[in-house]
Amino acid sequence: RGGSVAGGSVGDGCLWPVADVKGRPCEDFCVLQHSNRRRNNDVSFRRICVITLAEAHPLLQSGKTIKSINYQISANCSRLQNKVSGKSKRYVYMFIFQMQGAQFLTELAPLCRISSSDGEEYTIYSCIRGRLIEVNENILSNPAILQEKPSTEGYIAVVLPKFEESKSITQGLLTQKEYEEVLLKRLNSSS
Numbered sequence: 764r765g766g767s768v769a770g771g772s773v774g775d776g777c778l779w780p781v782a783d784v785k786g787r788p789c790e791d792f793c794v795l796q797h798s799n800r801r802r803n804n805d806v807s808f809r810r811i812c813v814i815t816l817a818e819a820h821p822l823l824q825s826g827k828t829i830k831s832i833n834y835q836i837s838a839n840c841s842r843l844q845n846k847v848s849g850k851s852k853r854y855v856y857m858f859i860f861q862m863q864g865a866q867f868l869t870e871l872a873p874l875c876r877i878s879s880s881d882g883e884e885y886t887i888y889s890c891i892r893g894r895l896i897e898v899n900e901n902i903l904s905n906p907a908i909l910q911e912k913p914s915t916e917g918y919i920a921v922v923l924p925k926f927e928e929s930k931s932i933t934q935g936l937l938t939q940k941e942y943e944e945v946l947l948k949r950l951n952s953s954s
Contacts, residue, residue, distance in 0.1 A: 779933050780817050780942035781890045791817035814919045828880040829906035836873050842898045865894035874920045893924035
């Protein structure tokens with residue numbers, strides 16, 4: 764059932780950690796990549812990606828409380844204004860024809876900014892290239908869910924890579940084993 768490629772297995776997909784995004788220590792994210800395979804004839808479609816906070820992100824450490832989440836990236840860009848339309852079948856996010864209106868994201872495109880009660884602000888990045896399918900508006904009214912269930916209901920956004928890039932999108936991301944090595948190095952350097 765779960766993905767068995769280099770990342771860690773999560774449901775019907777794989778978890779690909781991204782460490783120290785933009786050189787900021789411990790600001791780690793995860794890309795949960797789902798294969799979207801049709802079970803009856805095993806036809807592969809685009810692989811949707813869910814962007815989440817990684818376990819070592821400062822916002823998931825004890826003592827942090829989320830004060831606010833803002834999808835307004837600049838005066839002219841709000842991720843909440845992302846409107847997607849396109850022809851789809853009954854499979855969630857498997858768009859057969861070209862999508863209209865979805866914002867295009869680069870690997871370092873900001874998705875949102877999160878402020879904590881201690882005055883820190885964290886920018887959450889896409890980590891991959893693709894079209895923004897949706898942002899998780901539920902975390903705006905219930906920010907605690909981001910900390911309680913970061914890889915499920917507390918996700919940040921859903922991104923759909925270009926079809927031709929969907930298989931190679933994880934190149935440059937860490938495997939679960941590589942991420943565990945990063946965490947171990949951090950632990951050893953802080954002791």
